[in-house]
Amino acid sequence: MSVVTEELSYRGRELESISDAIDDVNVLKGKTWSKKSELDENKSKKSFRNYENACDRVKDFYRLQHRKQTVEFNLKARAAFRNRKRVSMSVWQAIELLNTLVDESDPDTSMSQIEHLLQTAEAIRRDGKPEWMQVTGLLHDLGKLLLLFGSEGQWDVVGDTFVVGCQFSEKCIYPETFRSNPDSRHPVYSTKFGIYEPNCGLDNVMLCWGHDEYLYQVLKDQCTLPPEGLAMIRYHSFYPWHREGAYEHLCNENDKKLLAAVQAFNPYDLYSKSDERVNPEKLRPYYEGLIAKFFPPILEW
Numbered sequence: 001m002s003v004v005t006e007e008l009s010y011r012g013r014e015l016e017s018i019s020d021a022i023d024d025v026n027v028l029k030g031k032t033w034s035k036k037s038e039l040d041e042n043k044s045k046k047s048f049r050n051y052e053n054a055c056d057r058v059k060d061f062y063r064l065q066h067r068k069q070t071v072e073f074n075l076k077a078r079a080a081f082r083n084r085k086r087v088s089m090s091v092w093q094a095i096e097l098l099n100t101l102v103d104e105s106d107p108d109t110s111m112s113q114i115e116h117l118l119q120t121a122e123a124i125r126r127d128g129k130p131e132w133m134q135v136t137g138l139l140h141d142l143g144k145l146l147l148l149f150g151s152e153g154q155w156d157v158v159g160d161t162f163v164v165g166c167q168f169s170e171k172c173i174y175p176e177t178f179r180s181n182p183d184s185r186h187p188v189y190s191t192k193f194g195i196y197e198p199n200c201g202l203d204n205v206m207l208c209w210g211h212d213e214y215l216y217q218v219l220k221d222q223c224t225l226p227p228e229g230l231a232m233i234r235y236h237s238f239y240p241w242h243r244e245g246a247y248e249h250l251c252n253e254n255d256k257k258l259l260a261a262v263q264a265f266n267p268y269d270l271y272s273k274s275d276e277r278v279n280p281e282k283l284r285p286y287y288e289g290l291i292a293k294f295f296p297p298i299l300e301w
């Protein structure tokens, strides 16, 4: 394991290398993260994202996320990201570091994150899609590393995303839970356009803070992915927009183009969750080759 050039301040203490971080993750795993080894049964498309029958873990997650994702928090989280000392590591190290977390917001998978990333990428590759899209699939959830980089919990990392600073959309899952968010009673933030101009473009709105936005911010100046790939990363959890058609009044022409890309990506993210298991070590050489085409050997995370 190569040594990290910068030190990472993590849960109040300094880590000198990524292997320290991985050890830490392994310790934490037993305490806060559970990992089931069983692959979910093959599912029909309809049985994905069934939030009505989701377990309490998922419902509790959204209650918290919808209460705590406010404009005030968003501004704070973005500033914290800009001011934080960044960690240096390769893409593959990042994948390994992420591997032990279980996403509390996800009703559809109990697989490890590395499997989810590889299954997404493999499904894209099987369909003969371009290399940039395969590698986008491989990376798209790496923003969940935020869990190790100072997030307050899972509620500011995972889950579907929505816009803050204007009325919460009824198209979000469990929309009634926004009632406990103070912004839902704010004189400006609770209005249709809130702090935004009509059709200002998604680039100019604040999506709730989480793994999509974080990874987009990390990668936008450190890779050669096309805008469509970056949009797939930035908006893949934005289901109220890409699946339900919400927020059209904030979108511009460019967003319409990106919407098509995000929609093309979504089935690979979602439905590959029932695919056969993958072997990370076997697939690694192929994907390391792809990574080298689009990313420098070491990135700042």
Ligand SMILES: O[C@H]1[C@H](O)[C@@H](O)[C@H](O)[C@@H](O)[C@H]1O
Pocket: 103, 105, 106, 107, 141, 158, 159, 160, 161, 236, 237, 238, 239
């Ligand atoms: O990776 C996440 C996660 O799996 C969530 O459960 C889902 O709601 C998000 O949209 C997705 O991006």
Ligand SMILES: [Fe+2]
Pocket: 140, 141, 211, 236, 237
């Ligand atoms: Fe995701």
Ligand SMILES: [Fe+2]
Pocket: 116, 140, 141, 269
């Ligand atoms: Fe995903």
